[in-house]
Each structure stands twice: as structure tokens, then as C-alpha cells.
Amino acid sequence: MKKIRKKYVFIFAILLLILIGAYFTYKNYDSWFGKGGNLDGDSPQFGTLETIVEKKSFNDEVELTGNTKIKNEQKIKFNTSGRITEVRFNVGDTVKKGDLIVSIEASKAESEINKAATELDKSRRNLAKIVEDLRDSKLKTAVLDLETAKMSILQKEKDLVYLKEKQKNDLKSKENEMQTAKNTYVIEEAKLKKDLAVSRFNKKNDGNSLVEKNISYEKQKRDYEDFKNNFQSKLDKKLNEYQLKLENSYYDLEKDVRDFEKVLNDMGEVIGAKKGSFSYVEYFSAKNSSNIGKIKDYYYKAGGEFEKISSAFKKVSGKNDNKNIVKTLEEGRDFYDNAYLALTYLQQGFDDSAETNGFIPSEHASRFSSALSRASSMRSTISSTIDELKNFDSPEKIKKDLEDELEKQRIALENAEIEIKKFIDEKDYGSNTFDASQKNILISLEDLKINLNQKLLDYEKYKKNVEDEYRQAEIALEKEKIALKANEEEFQKLKNLSKNDEYLSAEEAVKQAELNLENARKGLENYIIQAPFDGVITKMDYRVGDRITENSEQYxxxxxxxxxxxxxxxxxxxxxxxxxxxxxxxxxxxxxxxxxxxxxxxxxxxxxxxxxxxxxxxxxxxxxxxxxxxxxxxxxxxxxxxxxxxxPESIVVPFSAVNSDEDGRKYVTVVSSGKKEKRYVEVGEPIGGYYQIISGLEEGEKILEIDYDASQIKEEDEKFGEFGGFGG
CATH class of the missing domain: 2.40.30.170 (Efflux pump adaptor protein, beta barrel domain)
Known part of the structure; x- marks a missing residue:
């Protein structure tokens, strides 16, 4: 009996707790879940996370690690042949910019300087003699210049009268063209408006519209059924295309990895980067040695990229390994670019080679022609091949794409059926909507108006250009008059030698002699090495008495x-x-x-x-x-x-505590004595997940950090709930 009583007491206690919980939920329902009690995404929910306004300071920084490197390092060598005559510094010595470090025998260059200096002196003496001889003829020259200037002014005055008359006639012609354009616009506008009226009339009285819609619907239906019935054959075709593309890419890569290894080895022998059977290195590109530097640059780059593509291809498990085949192709982008450039300059090098007994450049060049063609082809197609293989990611994706296309056709068929039904039900022949042909007529009307406006703008621009042209002609005439005045002054001074051909020729000879002397002095720079900047000598390969050539590897x-x-x-x-x-x-x-x-x-x-x-x-x-x-x-x-x-230390609040009105004003929800208040604030720069508060809050105030229902807060305070603000 006691057990039965205990059982009833326990059940009564459970029921009492459920009733209290239900009442508690009913009273706080709005504050917990939003007004209306909806839990879906259309109704905002009310957050309950509070935080205290406090002051913080921030110092945001990024930490990096790295290694030092001397920025200014330079190797300098001679680009000419000769014997070292002087070495002024050794390894470890400090030099200043411009200091002479090493020099070679320069007797030939010094001889050229002396010869150029003699020629300059001779030219100057000749010019002085010509000036002296011309002093008696200066007056005649000045008179001639004055007559020429007067004739030029007279001609420009005539040209100005002619230009004014010509512009008047041209402007009249343009006005006629403009009037013709306006008349054409009126005619074309009337025609298009007529076409629009006829089209709308035809639409209103079109009895064949339903028939045409049914015909179009039946065609869509046949196309859909055909797609559906032949789905598997289409899928098989797509899969075959994908498989063929993948296999071809695999076999091409396999061949390239094998063939280009030999190509790079052969190229290295030709340019002297590797030892081998090619014994004509000194004759290769002998006519233009700059080719070799370019070949080596791209050769070494291609070699590094070849290691990447070879390593990537080793990971390819077979001709069906899409992921690693695509990755190998991506690794090969830079390789094919660099290989192509290296082979292109290699071909140029053979073209610039010196032909000798046993060395026919064209025969050696032909060994690399197929590799050049392959590199050229791959650099232009590799990106599209990668994209195609990525699009054909897997048989499942190909099938999914076809299924999506079939679904689009089904939806289009349903829409066509709905449109026919709507057409039958409404028969809205008299509406104000426009079909495609009528819209095209309206567009043509608008284009016609735009074209006319453009012609009006062009006409105004032409008138402005006419005014500018006439003003420029007036300015040119004024300049001629100023020039005449200047000539009169020169005539008075009798100093005009600039019109005499003999004087100009002698003056040009002096300038050329000065240039020759400057070039000869610059040539001397090839025989010395100077410090390009303040620094320390770290390597010295030259010794007094050494004989060097242009190709000597000494620095x-x-x-x-x-x-x-x-x-x-x-x-x-x-x-x-x-x-x-x-x-x-x-x-x-x-x-x-x-x-x-x-x-x-x-x-x-x-x-x-x-x-x-x-x-x-x-x-x-x-x-x-x-x-x-x-x-x-x-x-x-x-x-x-x-x-x-x-x-610096400032009042800050978390990002999540700040909300925005529709007008962009920022606000927070302040909690005080169980009430909430919507308060507008001025915020500063965001940093470290916080907003700096410029005004509107004081340190120590309590706010809602997460407030899903803030948009429903009124200016008046609302109490959170009858049970001590549980909802806040």
C-alpha cells in the first residue's frame, strides 16, 4: 500500500513540474523565440548573451622569419682583349665609387683619342675661317630673310581670306546634311511607328498564335523524349570523349618526359653547359654571342621545371589517373614556355653560327625542330586541355551534367505547357505588353533618335573646329608678323649666319669631330674597371702581366x-x-x-x-x-x-553587439535594471574583433553581445519577462 502511495506522489510531482514549466514557457515565449512564436527563418529570435562595456588597448602585429642577404653585390669583367698593366686593390680592400681598380694596355685607344683630338682642332680652325669669310655677306643674307618674311605674311593674309570663304561654304554644306538627316529621321520614325501599330494590330487579331504555341510545344516534347530515350548513348559518347582525351594526354606526357630529357641534354652540349660530342661550341652563334646568354637563361629554367614535370609524372598510376595527369600538366605550364623560348633562341643561334668544315648549322638545327614544334603546340593548348580534363572530372560528374540538362528540358516543357494553358484561359490579346518583334521596333526607334542626336553633336563639334581652325590661322599670321620684327632686329645687328649652307656644314663637322672625340674617350672605359659604388673587394682574378680575352672567365x-x-x-x-x-x-x-x-x-x-x-x-x-x-x-x-x-586605451565593444538601422546608423542594446534600451552610438575603426566607441556608451554599462531581436526593440524600454529577465 505504501508503495502505491509513493507511486502516486511521484506522478503528481512530475505533473506539477510539467504545469509549472508550461506556464513559465507561455509567459516568456515572445522573449525567447520572437513575437508570434515562429521558429523558422522568417521570424527573428531574441539573444540572451550579455557583456560589460570596458576599455581595452590593442597593438596588432605580424611576426615573420627570414635570412639576411647583402643587397649590393656586383661582378665586373673586361669585355676586350689585352694585357693587365695595373692592379690597384686586392681582396678585402675598401674602394670608393669611381676608384680605378684594374687597367689593361690601351695604346690603341689612346691613339684613337689623339687622332680624334687632331681632327677636332682642324674642324674648329676651318669653321673660324668660314665665319671670317662670311662677314661681308651677312647683310645680303639679312635682306633676303626680310623679303622672305614679308612674302610669307602676304601669303598667309591671302590664305586667311580663302579659309574664311571655304569654311563658309563647308558650313553651309554641313547644315544641308543636318537638315537631310532630320528629314530622314522624321520619315524613318513615321515608318517604324506604322510598323509598330501594324504589329500590335496583328497581335490583337492573331488567330494562329495558339497553333504556333502548340507546334512549338510538340517540338520541345519530341526533343525531350529523344534526349530521354537516347540518354545512355549520349552518356557513353561523353565518357568515350573524356577517356580518349585522358589517354592521349597520358601518352603525350609519357613521350615528352622521355624525349625532352634528350633534347635538354643535346641543347646543353651545344651551348657548353654540358660536356658531350658537340665539338663546335666556339662556332655556335659566333655572329651574335648574346643568343647564348638568352638560351642558357631559359635552358636552366626549363631544366628546373623539367624536374618538376618528371617527378609529377612518376606519380601517375596509369592512363586513367585523372588527378595526377592534370597535376602533371599544371606543372608543365612553365616548362613548355621556357623550353619553347630556349629552343627558339637556339634556332636563332644556329642561324648566327659560323659555318666551317664539318659544321653545317642547318643540319644541327634540324635535330631540334620537332621539339620546338611540340613545345609551341603544348604552350598554346595546355591550358584548354587542363580545363577540359577538370570539367570531365569523373564519370559520375558527366552523368550528373547530362541529367541536369535533361531536367532543364523537362522544366522547359512544363513551362511551355503552362504558357499554352494560360494563353487559352486569358486570351489577353488587347494588353499593353510588347512581344519580341515589337520591342525590336521600339529599340530601332530609340536607335534612330540616338543617331540623330549624335549627328547634332557632331555638327556642333564641327562648327567649333571651324572656329578653332580660323583662330589658329590668325595666330599663325600674328606669329609671322612677330618673326618679321625679329628679322628686322637681326638685320640691324648683322649677325645672321644660320642661313648659310657652308657655315652649317662646317659647324656640323665640328659637332661630329666633338662626338668622335667623346666616343674615343668612352672607348677607353673598356680598358679599365672602376668601382660602381662604395664597397669592399671580395674577389680579384686579375694579376699584372695576365693576358685576357673577351671570353676569359675572370672577375x-x-x-x-x-x-x-x-x-x-x-x-x-x-x-x-x-x-x-x-x-x-x-x-x-x-x-x-x-x-x-x-x-x-x-x-x-x-x-x-x-x-x-x-x-x-x-x-x-x-x-x-x-x-x-x-x-x-x-x-x-x-x-x-x-x-x-x-x-590606445579606449571604450570598445564586440562586433556582434553592434547593429545597423536601415539608414546606416549604428546602435547597441543597453541592459539596465531588467530593461533594455536601444541606444545609438558613434563607432571608430574596427580592430581585433572589436569596435572602438567614440560616443554613446560609458565604461561599466551592460549591453547585449548577441541580440537577434534587436530590430523589434522600441525606443520605450520593455521588461524582459516576468521571471527576472530570463529572456535577456
């Missing part, structure tokens, strides 16, 4: 140890924050207790992709500022801190 290396930069990589999340010119703090591992200053000097906007993580990184350079007597070298590791933005 003087100079570095400027005061210009040190740091090479860093900035990841894709930080690159949008960092800008060129930003100041940085730098701490070197070698000097952990020293903080140096630096500036971001360069940012490469083309990213590199980490193959392991897939993260984009952007190569950048940071120039170190003054570093005193510290010993800095290439390769030192450094930590760099870039200050992005700062905010």
Missing part, C-alpha cells in the same frame, strides 16, 4: 656591406595586412639583445604554393636600417615584427 667582385636585406615569405592570411614601406623591428639570432629597424622594400604579388600544405606564400624583402658596427653577413637568421595597427 672583380665588389659588395656594399652597409646595404643588408632580409628575405622572408609572408603567408596568405597576413599578406593583406602588410604593405610596402611599413617599418619593422628586427632581432637577429646572432645578436639577440639588439633590436634593429627596417623597412619593407619589396613584395612579390605572385605567390608560391607549398606542395605539402597548399598554403600560398609571398616572397618579400626587408631592408635593414642603420646597424652601427655590427658584423652582418649573408645567411643570418632573423625574427621580424611588423606593426599593423595600434589603438
Amino acid at each position: 672583380v667582385s665588389i659588395v656594399d656591406p652597409k646595404l643588408i636585406e632580409i628575405l622572408v615569405n609572408i603567408n596568405q592570411t597576413d599578406i593583406v595586412k602588410v604593405k610596402k614601406g611599413m617599418e619593422t623591428d628586427i632581432i637577429l639570432d646572432t645578436y639577440p639583445d639588439k633590436t634593429l629597424k627596417g623597412t619593407i622594400s619589396e613584395i612579390d604579388t605572385t605567390p608560391s604554393i607549398d606542395e605539402n600544405t597548399g598554403i600560398s606564400k609571398f616572397a618579400s624583402r626587408i631592408l635593414i636600417g642603420e646597424y652601427g658596427d655590427l658584423n652582418l653577413y649573408t645567411g643570418m637568421r632573423a625574427l621580424i615584427k611588423v606593426k599593423i595597427s595600434t589603438l
